[in-house]
Structures are given as C-alpha cells and as structure tokens.
Amino acid sequence: MSDTDGRADGRRGFADLLLDLRVHAGLSQEELADRAGLSVRTIRELEAGRVARPRKDSVRLLGKALGLQDSEASSFLAAAGHGTAVRPVISVAAPAPTGLRWRGTRPIPDGLVGREQELLELESLLRQNRLVTLVGPGGVGKTELALAAADRFSGADTTVVVVDLTTVQRDAAVPSAILDAFGTAPGTSDLDDVLSGRRPGDLVIVEDNAEHVLDGVATVANRMVRNFPGIGVLVTSRIPLGLPDEVVRRVAVLGVPANDKDFAEIAASPAVEMFCRRVARVRPGFVLTEENAPTVARLCRRLDGLPLALELAAARAGSLSVEMILAALDDRFRLLSGPRRFGAPHQRTLADTIAWSVDALSDAARQLLYRASVLGSPFTLDAVAGVCTGEPIDAADVSMLLAELVDKSLLQPVHEFEQLYGARYKLLETIREHAYAGLSSQGEDLTEFRDRTVAWCSTYVQGLEGAWSSPDRDRRYRAAHANSAVFEVALERAAELGQWDVAARIVLGFRIAWQYQASVAESGIRWATVCAENVPDEEVSGRLLAIAGRLSSLTGDVRGARRYYGQARQLIPGETEMGLVARGGWVSSGSHLLDTQSLAEIPRLVEDARKHGDVQRSATVQATCGLALLRWGRLPEAKELLLAWEAALVNPGVYPDEIAYMALSRVELELGNLSEARRWASLARDSQASDDPERTKVAGCMAMVEYHEGRYDEAQALLDEADADIRGHRGYFDYLVMLYRSRLARHAGDVEQARLCIRDAVSRLLAEGRVVYLLEVLPEAVAVLHRLGKSAAGDALCGQLLAWQRSMDPPMLPTAWAVLQESCESASMADGWPEPDPAAAVLRLANDVLSDLS
Numbered sequence: 001m002s003d004t005d006g007r008a009d010g011r012r013g014f015a016d017l018l019l020d021l022r023v024h025a026g027l028s029q030e031e032l033a034d035r036a037g038l039s040v041r042t043i044r045e046l047e048a049g050r051v052a053r054p055r056k057d058s059v060r061l062l063g064k065a066l067g068l069q070d071s072e073a074s075s076f077l078a079a080a081g082h083g084t085a086v087r088p089v090i091s092v093a094a095p096a097p098t099g100l101r102w103r104g105t106r107p108i109p110d111g112l113v114g115r116e117q118e119l120l121e122l123e124s125l126l127r128q129n130r131l132v133t134l135v136g137p138g139g140v141g142k143t144e145l146a147l148a149a150a151d152r153f154s155g156a157d158t159t160v161v162v163v164d165l166t167t168v169q170r171d172a173a174v175p176s177a178i179l180d181a182f183g184t185a186p187g188t189s190d191l192d193d194v195l196s197g198r199r200p201g202d203l204v205i206v207e208d209n210a211e212h213v214l215d216g217v218a219t220v221a222n223r224m225v226r227n228f229p230g231i232g233v234l235v236t237s238r239i240p241l242g243l244p245d246e247v248v249r250r251v252a253v254l255g256v257p258a259n260d261k262d263f264a265e266i267a268a269s270p271a272v273e274m275f276c277r278r279v280a281r282v283r284p285g286f287v288l289t290e291e292n293a294p295t296v297a298r299l300c301r302r303l304d305g306l307p308l309a310l311e312l313a314a315a316r317a318g319s320l321s322v323e324m325i326l327a328a329l330d331d332r333f334r335l336l337s338g339p340r341r342f343g344a345p346h347q348r349t350l351a352d353t354i355a356w357s358v359d360a361l362s363d364a365a366r367q368l369l370y371r372a373s374v375l376g377s378p379f380t381l382d383a384v385a386g387v388c389t390g391e392p393i394d395a396a397d398v399s400m401l402l403a404e405l406v407d408k409s410l411l412q413p414v415h416e417f418e419q420l421y422g423a424r425y426k427l428l429e430t431i432r433e434h435a436y437a438g439l440s441s442q443g444e445d446l447t448e449f450r451d452r453t454v455a456w457c458s459t460y461v462q463g464l465e466g467a468w469s470s471p472d473r474d475r476r477y478r479a480a481h482a483n484s485a486v487f488e489v490a491l492e493r494a495a496e497l498g499q500w501d502v503a504a505r506i507v508l509g510f511r512i513a514w515q516y517q518a519s520v521a522e523s524g525i526r527w528a529t530v531c532a533e534n535v536p537d538e539e540v541s542g543r544l545l546a547i548a549g550r551l552s553s554l555t556g557d558v559r560g561a562r563r564y565y566g567q568a569r570q571l572i573p574g575e576t577e578m579g580l581v582a583r584g585g586w587v588s589s590g591s592h593l594l595d596t597q598s599l600a601e602i603p604r605l606v607e608d609a610r611k612h613g614d615v616q617r618s619a620t621v622q623a624t625c626g627l628a629l630l631r632w633g634r635l636p637e638a639k640e641l642l643l644a645w646e647a648a649l650v651n652p653g654v655y656p657d658e659i660a661y662m663a664l665s666r667v668e669l670e671l672g673n674l675s676e677a678r679r680w681a682s683l684a685r686d687s688q689a690s691d692d693p694e695r696t697k698v699a700g701c702m703a704m705v706e707y708h709e710g711r712y713d714e715a716q717a718l719l720d721e722a723d724a725d726i727r728g729h730r731g732y733f734d735y736l737v738m739l740y741r742s743r744l745a746r747h748a749g750d751v752e753q754a755r756l757c758i759r760d761a762v763s764r765l766l767a768e769g770r771v772v773y774l775l776e777v778l779p780e781a782v783a784v785l786h787r788l789g790k791s792a793a794g795d796a797l798c799g800q801l802l803a804w805q806r807s808m809d810p811p812m813l814p815t816a817w818a819v820l821q822e823s824c825e826s827a828s829m830a831d832g833w834p835e836p837d838p839a840a841a842v843l844r845l846a847n848d849v850l851s852d853l854s
Helices: 003-024 029-036 040-047 056-065 070-079 116-128 142-153 171-182 191-195 211-227 263-267 270-282 293-302 307-318 322-335 350-358 363-372 381-387 395-407 429-440 445-462 473-481 484-496 500-510 518-534 538-555 558-571 577-592 596-612 615-631 635-650 658-670 674-686 695-708 712-727 735-748 751-768 771-787 791-807 814-822 838-853
Strands: 131-135 159-164 203-208 231-237 246-250 412-414 424-426
Touching: 003 040, 003 070, 029 040, 029 056, 056 070, 116 131, 116 142, 116 246, 131 142, 131 211, 142 159, 142 203, 142 231, 159 171, 171 191, 171 211, 191 211, 203 211, 211 231, 263 270, 263 293, 270 293, 270 307, 293 322, 307 322, 307 350, 350 429, 363 381, 363 395, 363 429, 363 445, 381 395, 381 445, 395 424, 429 445, 445 484, 445 500, 473 484, 484 500, 484 518, 500 518, 500 538, 518 538, 538 558, 538 577, 558 577, 577 596, 577 615, 577 771, 596 615, 615 635, 615 658, 635 658, 658 674, 658 695, 658 814, 674 695, 695 712, 695 735, 712 735, 735 751, 735 771, 751 771, 751 838, 771 791, 771 814, 771 838, 791 814, 791 838
Parallel strands: 131 231, 131 246, 159 203, 203 231
Antiparallel strands: 412 424
16 A cells, blocks of 8 residues: 555544544534634545644644543544554444444433333334334424433444434435435445445434425435335434334423422422423522422423423523522513523524424414414314314314324324313413414404404303203213313403403303313302302302302312302392202202201202202202211111102103212111112212213222222222322312221221321311311221320320210211221210300311321
C-alpha cells in the first residue's frame, strides 16, 4: 500500500470515528461546531475525510466538546495522526465492543416514569413482530419509550440505529436519512448494502418523529420487513403507517390522581412522580408532602399527565412556586413556552408541539377540532353532529373526520364502558385550549357554537320525556350521561345569558342521567340549586330542589338532602309526581338522621301515592318507605311495602330496581332467611348495569350473604372489588363494605386491618350524617376494641349500646345485636338512659369510639 493510500485510510478512520462519536453524543454538526468553537464547514470537511492531517488544537477542542476523558482523548488525537495509538473505528458493519453498538440519541437514564408495564409489553412486541409503531399526541413521551425499549431489547450482539426524522423535509429523503444515521458517507452505499446479511435480532432501527414524512417511512419500513428478515423496525409517529405488518400501540398520558385528598393515591401517580423528579432538578430538596400534594395533584390533572407539559412546568419551579405555576395555567402556552433547549424544534414549547399536528390537518378536520373544543370532554358522535356541522363540515363526513383526528392523536377515544355508552371521545385539556383559541380567532364562530350547544341540549332533553317509564330507559339515560360534559357547557352558556328557564328545562330533563356516576352528581346539585334560585316559578324551583335532594343523598350529603327535600315539599303540591318524590326523599333522609317525624309521615305518604300516583310512582314511593322502615328495624312492615313494589313489576312502566331488591335481601338476612336473602341479592345483581355506581352496594349486599353462609373467601373478593370502586370514585360509598371488611379481618386475625376499616366506616358515616347506620357499625367497634386490648373502652361502649337497645328507638338490627352480645361478657349496662335526642346520643358515642380507634 502506498503512503498516499495510508494517509487516505487514516483520514477515513478519523472521519468515521468523529462521525460516530458525534452521533453517539446526539449532536448535530451545527451543535458540535458551536461547542468546539469551530466552523460548521470544518466539521463537515473532517467527517467527509477531506482533511489530510487535522490540526492538533482543533482535535483537542473537538475532544473536549465531545466530553472525552484522558485515555479517550489520547486515542482521539492518535486517530487524527497526533500519536501512536490507533483507536479502532466503530461502525455498524464491523461489530463494535459491547455497549458501543448504538448510533444516535441514547435514552435518558431517568427519562421514563410510570411506563414499566408499557416497556415490558413493547419489549415483548419487538421480540415477536418486525414492525411496531408507537402512536400518540405530541409530548406524550413516544421517543423516550421507544429508546428505552430498544435499549432493553438490545443485547451484546444487537446494533441500535436511531434515525431522527425531524429535519427530513421530503418522503424521498427518508432512505438518505437512514444512511446518514448509519454513518455512511454520501454516495458510498445504498440502503440494501447496509441492511443485507443481518441475522434475526442483529439490528433494530428506531425511526423517530415520522408523521410528516409518513409515505416515505412507510415505503422504507415495508421494504425492510419484507426483504430483510434480520431487522426490527420501531417507529414513533402521531399517525400510524397503515401497513399490513404493522403493530400499533397508542402511548397514553401518565396517570393522574383521581382526587387531591388521598396522599397515598397522589404519591402513587406516575404524573406526580415525574413532576416531582423534574422539579427537584431545578429546586434541590423538593419532595411531595401532605401540604403540597393537593396542589401538585391539581396541577398534574390540569396538564393531563402529558409528560412534555409536566417537564416544561417543572422547569419553571426554579423561579415560581408550585402554587404560582398552577395559578398561571390559565395561560398555559405562555407559561410553558420554554426554557427547553433540546429535542426537536417543534417540541421545545407546548404550543409548537400542538401546532405541528394541527397544521397538518385537512381544513375540515381542523375546523371540527376547533368546534369540538366548545363541547367539553368526553362527547359523542351525536353531539358533534348536532353542534359542529356546517361549512366546511358535512354531517355525513363527521365520523370520518373524527377518525382522522384520532389517527393523528389529537382526539382520544374513551374505551371505559364503551359497550354501554358507545363511542366517546375526549380532548386533552392542552389540545382543547389550543383548539379553543383557534375557534376564538375566527370572528363570531365561538359565540355561534356555544349557542348551538345550548340549543342542541334543549332539544335533546325533550326526547328524554317519558324515558323513566320506557323499557329502554337505561340505554336512553346512559346515552344522555355520555354527554354530561356537553350539558355542563350548555348550562354555563345559558346561565351566562341569563336564560334561566332554558337552564331549568335542561336540568329537569337531564336529572336521571346525573345519577349514573358519582363524580358528576355534584355538578347536578350545583345546577339544580343555582337554577332554583333564579327561576321565577315556585313549583319549578321546588322540582329543581327535589333533584338536588336526590343527588345529595346519592353523594353522601344526607343533611343537604334533608334540607333540599324539605324546601321542595313546601313548594310543590304533595300529590303531584315531583311532590311525591320530594316527600319520599324527606322521609328517607329523615330515617338516616333518626328523625321520628319522618316515620310518622310514612302511612299518609303511602296512601297518597296509591291514590294519586301512577303505578310506577306508587311502587317507587312504597319501596322508598320500605327501605326507611328497614333502617328503623321495622322488618315485617318493611317487607310488606317492598313486596308491594315487587308485585307492581308486572305492570308496564315499572321496572326492576337493584336498591329495592337489596332491601328485600337485607330484610330476609336479618330475619335469618339466607336462601331468600341470596335470591333477592342475585336479582339485584342481575338487574344492574356494570356502569352503575350503586354496584358497590350490590357487592356489599352479596358479600353479606356469603359471609353469613361462611363463604369468607367469596365475601372477601366481592368486598375488595367494591372497595377498589369506591377508592377509584367509580362507585358510591357503602358503609357495609367497610363493616364486613372489618369482620373478615377479625376472623382472619388481622386486627390492624379491622381497626382501619371500622375507623373509616365510623368517620365516613359521621361526615355524611347517616346516623342510623352507626347503630350497625358501633357493635363491631366494640369487638375490635376488645381485640386491640382496649377492653375498658370496649366495655364502656358496650354498656352504652346495651342501654340504647333497652330504652331507645330504633333498636339495633339482629346481625348487629348478635355481634354486640358476643363482645359484652364483662360489660354492664350504662346509666343515664334514655336520652332526649337519639341522634345526638349516637353521634356522641361515634365520636368517642373514633378517638379510641385512632
């Protein structure tokens, strides 16, 4: 070989090494030139091998810019001809030392939070499939997940090549970008040369940010997986490639806390964990505490758990408190405009990230996105077709346009309860604000489509008239509930315009749909009471207050329910349908509060319902009164009224109701008829939809039967499921779940678990005002106190309860009385009974025992 050839090989060796180290560091030529203080042209010439012997000073500057240490810097100088040692050139074609077979951006060591399950699934997919595409909205973390998965998948003999497609402008340039990532000099190789001869698992190509050159990426990816069996391809994009061999996985936002009160739940949230980690980078020592947890939880929910938004918000914590960041989110795009200095240009601010996707939409899809921003989230196809159509959106094209928005990761399908509610969609709050701003910029469009929402909801509730007595009432009310966010928007607009009669009609028509989910019932209470204050008609006001009473009872505010029902029964004629509802609710809430007036009202209420109500209303009132009598221990009278309800089921317009079935099951259980109790409990379960928030109570009912039949494992499984529903705010709280969890824990010898359960039951019943149920829970508290070794406190409470049972009304139910008798061997009856105020007496005992259990 001639000297000339040797110098050429040396130039090529240093050029390859420089290129490899730059790509390995994740730097562009411009960024490396800036760091080293050299010109971009110098970098370009060196990497092309056109410099015979690079200047030593320049090589040192490059080594420093690349972060090379002593031995690495010496080898780098030697490769440039300024020493004797020659570092081997690292290339994909020639296997490199373990740990160096990676070209392009490396994963950040702590870049992933809360993605372990997705990472495991993705690693498995890469082992089983040749082409996997990660799809999701901008800023959701597709790149970091892909890099981490490739890193975990790759072994000592696997090469990973990361192709950043951000700056690629044309589909035809995709192959060249891949070759550049491999480090081949322009014009020296084609893609087939680089890809040929690979064994399975030898090479993984990550094609990042593919959405703007989708056709080019799809063409090359299809060619790779069809012609080169040794290659795996992992793509990140906001849009799927649409290839037959493609496996698509949507990357979701990070989980956010469902509430801002449960510290353990907040701390377990991946979004919270990521935010706190990032804040600690700019504010050392920052940790999640009981004090800041509610603010952090609200902030993470406002940011949808979107990793880019969390990262940008956390970057502001160096100069702003978390409270200030949360308050500034009303103008989130200004707040989250930096100072991110890395990543693709369109991902350095939140606004740029979303605009990148929105600008790529067709005009019709963009307008649909803008208009859908007024609907709230989630919403249905019907709502979009009813509100958002008009030039350039044809009603016949709505489903197709929604599919386009989903495909491009701007709209999220809601899969929970899809079988019951049908297709629903939601906009991340960040995307919604961007779209809302777009609509606001279009003259009068914002006003027009907000007004359209009011008109559509007004028309919709007219179609719900008579739904309660129809055989498909659940389907119709569920369909309405699926658009509860849209109705919220309509009510806000009607209130803003002072159209209180319109708002009242919407509330009255929508009242049943609010009951389908505990978390939205609060909205119904607010709107019912606000409208009641503003409508001029007293009877309409009374009907609205009756709705507020019903929803308050469901959400656990018994005192509020009693107040609203009491006001309503003064405003509505007692023989009308809503008058009977208000009176029944007043009786029911009063039975919780140990109000003897409520008990006295029952005979007259039942008589009026039978005389003035239709068959359906009469049956409902009798069931309500039967349940109130059950709470007071009047078991035969309760059973009579509940069976009258059951007998009415043969009539058109009267349909099974799980609450009445559960009441019948409880009556039979207290009477000792376990087979009948099981039959009624099974009917309650069979009549209930899976999305019904009352399902927690059905589970508690079934668990009681299993427990009293000695089937403890079956009871425990039912209670665990119900407890998860309650904690996840998917179901209404049920004290029986906590009561029987305590009994099972005692049975298993887990006294601490029993203490926690019974303490939570007492605490919650005190907060809700359901005083009558404390008479079932306090005997269990006696048993728990004895097991905890607090015999004096247990005997004192037992003595008080023995005195209650002898002198007060209502008596304890048989199952509670049995527990008390088992725990009272050493107790004696307390003096000072009867007491004048039954409710006050029970509340005093409950507060005392709460202190003993804490």
